[in-house]
Amino acid sequence: MDYSSKHSKLLQFIFLLVVFLLLCQFIVPSENNFLWRFPPLIKDLPFLINDTVEYFMFEWMPIEIYDPEIEEFEKSPLIQEVTRAISGAMLFFIELIREIFIGGVKTIVAFTSWDFVSENKWARWPALPWTVVAGGAVLLGYKLQGKGLAILASFSTIYISVFGQWEPAMETLSFVLIAAPISFFLGLALGVWSYKSKKVEATLNPLLNVAQTMPHFSYIVPIMVFFGVGDHAGAIATIIFATPPMVRLTLLGLKRVSPEVLEAGMMSGCNNFQLMFKVLIPTARRDILIGVNQVIMQCLAMAVIASFIGAKGLGFNLLLALNGLRIGQALEQGICIVLIAVLLDKMSLAWANKKIDYFADLSFLERHKFSLLFLAIFLVSTILAYIGTFFFKEGFNYLYIVPHNKGITAETFLQAGVDWVWDTFFFSLKAFNVFLIQQVLMPMKAAYLSMPVAATFVLTMGIGYIVGGIRSALIVGGFLLFIALTEWWDRALITAYMLTFGVIVSGIIGMTLGSLCAQNKLTSKIIILACDTFQTFPSFIYLIPVIMLFGVTDTSVLIAVIVFATIPATRYTVEGLNNVPPSLNDAGLMSGVTRIQRWSKIQLPLAFPHMMLGINQTVVFALFMVIIGAMIGTDDLGQFILKALSDKNGVGNGLTLGLCVAFIGLAVDQIIRTWANERKQILGIA
Amino acid sequence: MYTIKRTVGAIVAGIILAFSAGSISAADSSSPIVIPTHNWSSQVVMAYVVGGIFESMGNNVEYKSADSQAVYEAIRIGDVTISHEVWQSSFGKSFYNAMAKGGVIDAGSHSAPTLEEMGVPTWVIDKGLCPGLPNWEALKNCHKAFATADSGGKGRWLEGPQSWHGQLMPDRINALGLDSKYVVKFAGGADALWAELASAKKEGRATIIFNWTPNFTDAEGFTFIEFPEYTDGCRKADGGDGSCGSPKGWLKKAANYKFPKTHPAAYTAFSRMSFSTQDIGQMAALVDIDKMTHKDAAKKWLADHGDVWKPFTQAGM
Amino acid sequence: MSSQIEVEQNKQPVIQCDSVYKIFGENANKMLQSSKGEVDAKIFQDAGCVVGVNNASFEVYKGDLLVVMGLSGSGKSTLLRCISRLTDATAGNIYIDGQDLIAMSNKKLIELRRNKMGMVFQSFALLPHKTVLENIAFPLQIRGNSTEESINRAMEMVKLVVLEGRENYFPRQLSGGQQQRVGIARSLAVEPDIWFLDEPFSALDPLIRKEMQDEFLRLQSVLNKTILFVTHDFHEALRLADRIAIMKDGIIEQLDTPADIVLNPATEYVRKFTEDVPREKVLKIESVMDALDSSEELSDLKVSKDAIIETVAEEVLGQEKPVAVIDSNKKVVGVLHRSHVIKVLFGGRGTLE
Incomplete structure (x- = not known):
């Protein structure tokens, strides 16, 4: 039965392929032939979106507001006032945290006025000496977990300070400390809500899908129109990106709580609130904590893009360094971002896992030992900082704040490394590059562009049908129809070509690497750590070296894509293989299989559905990077999204293009997910 | 309804007036002037220079990083107060789009004449990789020298991102009859252009890229190609055939429409501000060559060149 | 008892059930009404309903x-x-202490x-993030008792289920039996x-x-x-x-x-x-004794009518004469013959019915 159904699927695929090729052969490429290209029926959609947004933002429900600065009454639309109020509130908190770390006047201004601050020069919030923050972080690490975390905290803070990245790092930190908790609570709330209501879950699901697959550049302009420019706008863009995984994992965790635990809560007399917050959420913590980890990783991964709309800090400086081709400096800043991510992640985990001791009968000193220690650190550091003013005469007090780019730097060293790579590999790579472009990429791109739209639909919907029946076929078809009716179909085909190439190569590399590393506990651990690091390491950094080695070509874009998209392929392969029940491995061992056999006959088939979900994530990551590839120079949808930043109807264009990209991702997602779920059910590991 | 709004407005006004009482008679509001920083050195240094000038006049200043295209929308809405580097060719479109929607005003130009044009690194000419350059006619015979792997045997022009000038360069190639010999590739950003310059130099390969002056590349030597002269309306977008080069361009300053009212003195100074090619080159060199931080570079420039900027701030000039 | x-x-009964039905499925209510209490699982199943409880009544x-x-x-x-x-x-x-539960x-x-109410679950259903002590104190804290009071009471419960020394363990660190002791302690914490x-x-x-x-x-x-x-x-x-x-x-x-x-x-x-x-493990003496016959000569041994047969069988079989059966007031209420005990132990159900 299994054999015959497999067989029939294979036949179906062959039949589909034949039809596809025939269609490609016989449809005439002409502008008027709608089988070749659909007419762009919804090309006015961007204008419509744009006009609607602008109407609501700039015209709807105007209220009169007096502007004291110009002593005139002005009409200001309601929505603008509302979004500005939200922006203001967020900005206040970001500034508050920032000024605690590095000083400033904004918080004082919020309670008084700029005049007050201008007239009273004493009205400034002084920065904490960096030693206080560093000491505090170490102490917190020790309190939460112990020596290990304390060492990590001290290494991170000292690195950041000594390398002269203190101020930008604190700027980045301050906006992450706002964005991450908001994403966390928002995600938790939405997750809980969708747990409680099937309707909410059903409505939220597509929105989350779109939010996760839509390229950031496409919603940068809308955010700016709604919320303005600044750290808060960066934080909002970050929240949009970081919340969906939190919602997903919360829902997953809650659904996995055993019904008996829920009943135990009810029988303990919990009301709904207690049931949710004392029983369900704590029990689902394993998944929720993975959500927290994802939120933090995503927040820091957004540091660079957030600087496009005004977020200060490491991201902006990194972009600036790259623009001056100072790759060494950019690397140092990238490492700072990774360190902050790792430290925050570990601290939040440790905090969530803390135990309470009810029977400890402690003296006052013991109970307040950490507060007292912090006070001591504060005093000692302040005194040191004060003494420092006598030692460091050039105006930089290294015991207070190491000024930006005034610390030690390994830039020349790193730069030399980059140059060495360049000198050593350039010419051999060039031959490879020329070969790849002329023999593989150009023909592939041409092939994609020569597909008649009807053939594309037959192929994709056909695959959808074979994998998941009529429903999948219609969903896939619906997504593609939207793209086909815009005027960007050809661009989407180019995106699809790069996506295909990137996913195939990343998939092969990732699965091979993952399989090799999963053979051993230690290597598994190392590779997962590497995945975490590369996920937060700002992808922009390798764009420049790649351009220098491969020029402004598709090769450069694809290499950046592959470096990034290999992460999930590897991670899921390792996880999938490690999750194969040990009893099955033992059974295999007892029947005398070799290592290779064990891998190919036992582990791989069982881990395959999970690995396919990895490929699914690989598609998402690859798509993300293909779009970022527009920063290198592409002629696909990404370039148009970048262009939308300056378009007159940028909001509409950006959002529509973003949807096109998201829909490509979702169409692929639909097919892979359906397939993987079906396999899982067959294997009984759903 | 209207009266209610008025009353509410008046009350709000009253409260705010009470807070800001001291400054109403003074010339400039004390609320900060928001200056954008983009991702290239000279712009960031100049942001701190302009900010330093405002501060010397007693104003509060705030810097916000922003995308260089998206910033005009931000100025229009009022989140950013000014832009001190509006390059005609790259940002003219965004600038005029925002101006058309209302909210952005033109605050005059810098004296630096700018040129934004396709060109080659000077060593390409010195090495004789394409004899006859910088005259554009020379391109007809040496497209092979500019070919790349993905250009299909044609020579490649590396343009800036499409957001800068849209179809301008492809139109020009067609109009000049170069379309059988050249293609245009859009780079993703300025850094891609500089990376191409660096790698071409290392390789000793000829390359045509879009570039502008004043820029830090001036120091290394960069020669712009001489296309047929620009005349009004010669571009395809303006109804011409497109067979012309770029004009000697302007480098404008933009401001939010409220700026002259809220900070009259600062606005006057801003509209007078005019930096020359030399000034901009000096600012960029402090960072790109002397490796100073942007803030330090601005401080040093302000300290060394008081004769240039002090006059902007003096009334009655 | x-x-x-x-x-x-x-x-008054503590729990009282009157014709309780539980039918799963979308149109359970309609089906039940039309069936007028005569529920046939087969018919219901064909209509997409699953019968969980069918007309349960007891006290x-x-x-x-x-x-x-x-x-x-x-x-x-x-x-x-x-x-x-x-x-x-x-x-x-359903009535609990006379109150209508439904x-x-x-x-x-x-x-x-x-x-x-207190309840113990098959899979223990302990909260994984709480220690033994916190798990036991959980219903008390939910009820709003102070932390100190709850912890003290929980500590008593720990002693009751003999888990002293493990009160700060997490459930995952305990064996199944120990986990269920915690579950029992938790269910009893609120008395x-x-x-x-x-x-x-x-x-x-x-x-x-x-x-x-x-x-x-x-x-x-x-x-x-x-x-x-x-x-x-x-x-x-x-x-x-x-x-x-x-x-x-x-x-x-x-x-x-x-x-x-x-x-x-x-x-x-x-x-x-x-x-x-094995009947001897279930049956009490009461169920195999005969009515008192004054003519019979009884052995000195006396057994309680509530005793399980197995527990006294050896003694009874050791006697040569029938044994007197007494109630809780030591009054002799019957007589036990060895043959009956042997039948219970070694088969021959028929005579007992």
Whole structure:
């Protein structure tokens, strides 16, 4: 039965392929032939979106507001006032945290006025000496977990300070400390809500899908129109990106709580609130904590893009360094971002896992030992900082704040490394590059562009049908129809070509690497750590070296894509293989299989559905990077999204293009997910 | 309804007036002037220079990083107060789009004449990789020298991102009859252009890229190609055939429409501000060559060149 | 204990079920109405409904230990959940201490659970993020008791279930038996009157299960709760119960004392369970004694009528003469012949019926 159904699927695929090729052969490429290209029926959609947004933002429900600065009454639309109020509130908190770390006047201004601050020069919030923050972080690490975390905290803070990245790092930190908790609570709330209501879950699901697959550049302009420019706008863009995984994992965790635990809560007399917050959420913590980890990783991964709309800090400086081709400096800043991510992640985990001791009968000193220690650190550091003013005469007090780019730097060293790579590999790579472009990429791109739209639909919907029946076929078809009716179909085909190439190569590399590393506990651990690091390491950094080695070509874009998209392929392969029940491995061992056999006959088939979900994530990551590839120079949808930043109807264009990209991702997602779920059910590991 | 709004407005006004009482008679509001920083050195240094000038006049200043295209929308809405580097060719479109929607005003130009044009690194000419350059006619015979792997045997022009000038360069190639010999590739950003310059130099390969002056590349030597002269309306977008080069361009300053009212003195100074090619080159060199931080570079420039900027701030000039 | 039941027979039952139905499925209500109480599982199944509990009526009195026994899918756990209102019954009435459970407001229900009910679960259902102590204190803290009070009370419970020294362990660090001790301690922390146990020992090893059953009997002898105990293990039911309700396909096939069930199985289904039950382990002397015959010469040995046969068999068989049977007031109420004991021990069911 299994054999015959497999067989029939294979036949179906062959039949589909034949039809596809025939269609490609016989449809005439002409502008008027709608089988070749659909007419762009919804090309006015961007204008419509744009006009609607602008109407609501700039015209709807105007209220009169007096502007004291110009002593005139002005009409200001309601929505603008509302979004500005939200922006203001967020900005206040970001500034508050920032000024605690590095000083400033904004918080004082919020309670008084700029005049007050201008007239009273004493009205400034002084920065904490960096030693206080560093000491505090170490102490917190020790309190939460112990020596290990304390060492990590001290290494991170000292690195950041000594390398002269203190101020930008604190700027980045301050906006992450706002964005991450908001994403966390928002995600938790939405997750809980969708747990409680099937309707909410059903409505939220597509929105989350779109939010996760839509390229950031496409919603940068809308955010700016709604919320303005600044750290808060960066934080909002970050929240949009970081919340969906939190919602997903919360829902997953809650659904996995055993019904008996829920009943135990009810029988303990919990009301709904207690049931949710004392029983369900704590029990689902394993998944929720993975959500927290994802939120933090995503927040820091957004540091660079957030600087496009005004977020200060490491991201902006990194972009600036790259623009001056100072790759060494950019690397140092990238490492700072990774360190902050790792430290925050570990601290939040440790905090969530803390135990309470009810029977400890402690003296006052013991109970307040950490507060007292912090006070001591504060005093000692302040005194040191004060003494420092006598030692460091050039105006930089290294015991207070190491000024930006005034610390030690390994830039020349790193730069030399980059140059060495360049000198050593350039010419051999060039031959490879020329070969790849002329023999593989150009023909592939041409092939994609020569597909008649009807053939594309037959192929994709056909695959959808074979994998998941009529429903999948219609969903896939619906997504593609939207793209086909815009005027960007050809661009989407180019995106699809790069996506295909990137996913195939990343998939092969990732699965091979993952399989090799999963053979051993230690290597598994190392590779997962590497995945975490590369996920937060700002992808922009390798764009420049790649351009220098491969020029402004598709090769450069694809290499950046592959470096990034290999992460999930590897991670899921390792996880999938490690999750194969040990009893099955033992059974295999007892029947005398070799290592290779064990891998190919036992582990791989069982881990395959999970690995396919990895490929699914690989598609998402690859798509993300293909779009970022527009920063290198592409002629696909990404370039148009970048262009939308300056378009007159940028909001509409950006959002529509973003949807096109998201829909490509979702169409692929639909097919892979359906397939993987079906396999899982067959294997009984759903 | 209207009266209610008025009353509410008046009350709000009253409260705010009470807070800001001291400054109403003074010339400039004390609320900060928001200056954008983009991702290239000279712009960031100049942001701190302009900010330093405002501060010397007693104003509060705030810097916000922003995308260089998206910033005009931000100025229009009022989140950013000014832009001190509006390059005609790259940002003219965004600038005029925002101006058309209302909210952005033109605050005059810098004296630096700018040129934004396709060109080659000077060593390409010195090495004789394409004899006859910088005259554009020379391109007809040496497209092979500019070919790349993905250009299909044609020579490649590396343009800036499409957001800068849209179809301008492809139109020009067609109009000049170069379309059988050249293609245009859009780079993703300025850094891609500089990376191409660096790698071409290392390789000793000829390359045509879009570039502008004043820029830090001036120091290394960069020669712009001489296309047929620009005349009004010669571009395809303006109804011409497109067979012309770029004009000697302007480098404008933009401001939010409220700026002259809220900070009259600062606005006057801003509209007078005019930096020359030399000034901009000096600012960029402090960072790109002397490796100073942007803030330090601005401080040093302000300290060394008081004769240039002090006059902007003096009334009655 | 059964004597106590008789005493309190006139009193109000602690739990009272009147024609309780639980039908799963979309149009359960409609189906039930049209069937007028005559529920046929087959017909319902064809209509997409699953019958969980079918017309259950019974009472449980204070201090009574009712065991609901049935195989998986028999509806025993569903019945338990109807009575604890973890699920709402489709039809019928349930009274707890005379209060209508089904009409009860949410607020009152929470009050009831916080003060009167405790429940033990098959999979222990401990909160993984809380220590032993915190798990036990959980219902108290939910009720709003102060932390100190809750922790102190929880510590008492730790002692009651003999887990001293492990109060700061997390559930994952405990064995199954220990985890269930925590579950028991948690369910008893609020000093409930009614104690629900849903297959509490099913997930444990046979040896541990025996130990836990002893532990349970010890606790019950001290606490004397009103208990509803669900199990699929007939031997466990016999061992623990005052009365047993045997369920099949949602219907209570028979509700009786262990002895009566073994001696008089009401249906073929019940009889199958009783077939290989060693009678001496179930039957009390009472069920095999004869009426007192003054002509008979009795041995010196006297046995209680409530004693399980197995426990006294050796002594009785050692006597040459019949043995006197006495009640709790030491009054002789009957006489026990060796032949009857031998029959119970070595077969020959017929004579007993």
